[in-house]
Amino acid sequence: MPLRISDLLARPDLALSVAYDVPEPLRARPVDAATVSDLLQPGKWLQGGELLMFVGLLLPMEPAACRAYVQDVADGGAACLALGLGQGLPYQEAPGPLVDAARVAGLPLLTVPDEVPFIAVTKAVFDARAHEQREVLARAFATQRRLTAAAAGDGLRPMLQEWTEATGVGAAVLDPLGRLLAAGGDPGTGTDGAPPDEARDLIERVAARGLRGSAASTVAGRQLEVQPLGARTLRGLLLLTGRPDAAARSVVPGLVSLLSLELERRHLHDEPERRRRSALLSELLAGEGPGAERARDLLASAGLAADRVRGVVVEAPGGPNDGAREAAAQEMAAALALALPGGLVRVAGGTIEAVAGEESGIREVLGRFAPHRPAGIGPATAPESVRVSLRQAAGLLGVSRAAGEPAEARQSETSRLLLDLGDRHTLLGYADSVLGPLDLADNGGELLATLAAWLETGGAWDATSRRLGVHRHTVRNRLDKVMALTGRRLDDADDRFDLWLATRIRRGGTPPAGGAVTDASR
Template sequence: MPLTVDALLGLRDLRLTLVAGEAGRDRVVEAAHVSELARPGEWLRGGELLMTAGLVLPTDPDSCRAFVRDVVGGGAAALAFGVGHGQPHRQPPAGLVTAAEEAGLPLLVVPDEVPFIAVTKAVFAALAAEDRRALEHTVEVQRRLTVAATAGGLPEILAVWLDATGRAAVVTDLLGRELAAVGAAAPALVAAGRTVLDAVGAQGLLGSASLAVDGLTVAVQPIGARRLRGHLLLTRAPQPRLGTLDAALVSLLTLELERRLLADEPRRRAGAEAVARVVAGLPEDQVGPVLAAAGLSAPRVRGLAVAARPGEAADLAADLALVLPGGLVRWSGDTVEALAAGEADATALLDRFAPGRAAGIGAPLRPGAAAVSLRQARALLATSARLGRPAEAGEHSTSRLLLSLGPPELLAAFADTALAPIDAADPGGQLLATLRTWLDANGAWDVTAHRLGVHRHTVRNRVDRIERLTGRDLATATARHELWLALEARGALAHAAVTA
C-alpha cells in the first residue's frame, strides 16, 4: 500500500497530529522536504510532505492564505508544522489552520521532541518498504504469469493478470480485432483503442499511446518480436511502481503471439502451395476445391501481388496471411503473391501493411479464374510503381490506368478534340451524360431512356445531334470507340486529380 497521510499519522514514534484538512487523509506522500522559504512552491515536484517551523511566516490571515496557496500550487501532499520549545510557535497560527482547512490541505503538527530529520527518515523508510513490497509483488505476479503462459494461452495469462492486478486488459490482432479480454472495463478499452490503433499500428513496434476517454485512462502497447503482431490495451496502473508489470505482460504476450504464428506455419505453407498450384495451371474445375481445402471459400477471389523490399518478403507474406480474409500467400524472391476473398478491401490493407510498395490488385473473379486475377495483379506492378499507389483491375479501371500513364496534356488534348463540339453546344453536359449512358448500354435505346428517365425518342434526338456536332456516324464501332476513349480519358484525368 502507498504511504498516505493517514498511514503517516499512524506511525506512533512520530506522534503527529492532524489539525486541518481531514478530507486529505488519503493523499499519497512520495517524499519529505524541509523549507523555511516564504514561497517554497517552486521547489516542490508534487507529493511532498513539506515541513516548516514558520520562521518567516507572517501570521495574519491573508499571508497564511497566500502561503497555503503557494504550497498547494507546488503539489505538496501535506504540510507539517513544527512547534514547541525553541521554535517560533508553540502551536500553528490560527490563520494557517483556517487557510489549510479552506484549501483541503492536511496540516500536521510535529511535536517539539520529534526533529524533522526523524520525520524525514520515517517517510523514506516507509517508501523503501513500499518499494520492496512492490518488487516482491512484481516478482510474484511475473511468476504466476509465466506459469499461465507455459500451461495455457492468452485467456489464462489475462485471467491471472486480472486476479493479480485488478486491471482490465484487451489483446488485439493487427487489425484491431479482439483476441482476448478481461475485466469489466474491457469494452470501454476496445472503444477507446479504436480511435488510435490505426495511427499507432502504422509506427510498428515503436508505436504506443496513452489517452483518456470518459474518465478512463488507456495505455496502448505494441506486441511483437521482430514485427508487430498486435496490441495490448490496459487501464492505467494505480501506482507508477506497478507499471513495471506492464512490460512483463507485454513480453509474455509477445511470446504467445509469436508461438501462435509459428503454430500457424503449416496452414500458411498449405496456402502457399495452393497459390503455386493455381499459378502452375491447375484445371479450372479443381481450383475451387483446392482453395477451399486451404481455407479460402468465397464466391469470388482476387489476386494480389506486392513488390517487397529486399529481405522482407517472408515477413510481409506472414503479415498478409494474417490480415487478408481467407488469405493464401506465397513469396518468391522479392515478390509476394496472394489470393483473398473478393470482398476484401485490398487497397486499404496494402496501404496499411505494405505502404510504399508497388502492388497490383486483380479483379474479383470466380475461383476457377483465380489464375487470371493473379496475372492481372502481377501485370499491374509496373503501373503501381509508376503511379505511386496500388493499381487495381476492375470495370473500366484498366483502361483508365493505361490512359493515365500518358502525359495529362496529351490526354486532355485528345479528349477535347473529340468532345469540344459537344461541350460548345451543350455547356450543361446533358449531351455528354446521354452519350456515356448510351455507350454503357451498348446503344440500347430503351435501356438508356430508362436509366436517364426520359423518352426513348429524346435519346434518339440527342444521339442524332451528337452525330451532327461531331461529324461521326455512331452506327460504326470506330466512331463509338473514339468517343468512348475520349470520355475515359477525361475520367482518368479526373481520377488522377482526386487521388493526387
C-alpha cells in the same frame, strides 16, 4: 498502500496533532516525502506531495503574511504543513493567523510536539515509503511469476487471464488490423469481439508506427493503452482497458515481451501451413489450371469459400543482396498470409502473389502489411479463372508505381487511372493505330460499336446481340471482320486488352483545342 496524513496522525510515537478540524478528504492525502524549510517562499523548491516542517522563525504572524506563505506552499504542491512547537522555539501552540490561512487555503496544518525531533518524522515518512516500494516490488514479482507460468501453457489467453486476475486491468491481443485474437477477463470489447470504438484511433496510430511506440488516452474516465507486439516486425497489439497501479505498471514490459514471444512462436509454428498453402496456390495456377470443381476444392481446403476471388500481386521489397531480398519477401508474404482470409500467398521471383475473396479488405491489408509497395488487384473472377485476375494484377504494377497506391482492376477505375496518367494526344494516337483499319472500312461505325459492346459485356454473344438489336450471327460476322482488319485475335489476352484500351480511349473524349478529333462513330 501509499502513506497518508491519517497514517502519520495515527502513530503514537510521533504524537502529531491537527491545528484545526481537518476534513477527512484532506487527511487522506498521500505523503511522498518529508522536508524542512523556514524559507518565506519555499514553494519553488517543492516537487509535490511533501510534508513541509518549519518552526516559523522568519514568518511574521500577521494575516496577510500567513496567507501569502500558505498559498505559496499550496501552489508548490505540498501535502501538508507541520509546525514545530516547544521550549526554545518561537511558538508553543499554532498561531491563529497561520491556522486561519491554512483552513481557508484547504492545506492541512499539523503540529509537532517538543519531544519529537523533525528527523523522527522524516525517518517515519521514508521508512513507510520504502515499505510501500517493497510491497509494490513483491506484487510485481508475483504477477510476473504468474504470467511466466501461464506462458508455458497453450496460447495467449492463459497469460491474459492471469494478468486480469492479478491486476484487475482488462487486456486483449489484436492482430495488426485490430481484429481480436484473444482476451482475458473483460477487455472492454464488444459482443462481436471488436475493440471499443474509443480505442480505434489508438490502435490505428500504434499499428501505423509498427514497433516504434505505444499510445494511451483517457476517454470518459476510462484509460485505454495500446502496446505493439513483436520482435522484428509488428505481429499484434496489446489493448489494456483500465488504470494499472504501480505494481501492474512495472509488469507491463514483461507482459509485452511474453505476448510477443508467443506471437513469434505462432509465426514459426505456422510456417509448414504457409508452405502448404503456397503449394496449393501453385497447383491452382499450374499449367492449364484445375477445373472449376477442383479449383473450389483447393480454395475450400485453405478455408477460402468465396464464390469469386481476386488475384493480388505485390512488388517484393528489395535488399542489399539476394538473401536479404528473399528474406524480406518471405516475411511480407507471411504477413499477408496471416491477414488475408485463406492465406493463399506465394513468392514468385520479384513479386508476391496472393488470392483473396472478393470482399476481404484487400486495400486495408496492403496498406498495413505492404505499405508504399507497388501492388495490383485483379478483377473478381471464378476460382478456376484466378490466373486471369493475377495476370491483370501483375499488369497494374507499373500503374501502381506511378500512382503511389495500389491499382485495382474494377469497373473502369483502373482504366480511368491509366488514361489519366497518359498524354491525351499520345493515347489517341495509340487508339488510332489499333482501330485505324476499322475507321477506313465502309461499315466502320458498326464494327466499332459491335466491338465495344462485346468487350463491355465480357465477350457475351447473347448480351451483345440484345444490346445492339441484331442476331448473334451478325455479331460473330462483324467481329470476324474486326479481327481480319486489325490483325488482332479476340481469344488472345494481349490483343483483347489492346482493343479494349483503344475503345476506352475513344470513348474518353476529345483532345484539347487544336488537336485532331477521333471518335468511335466516324
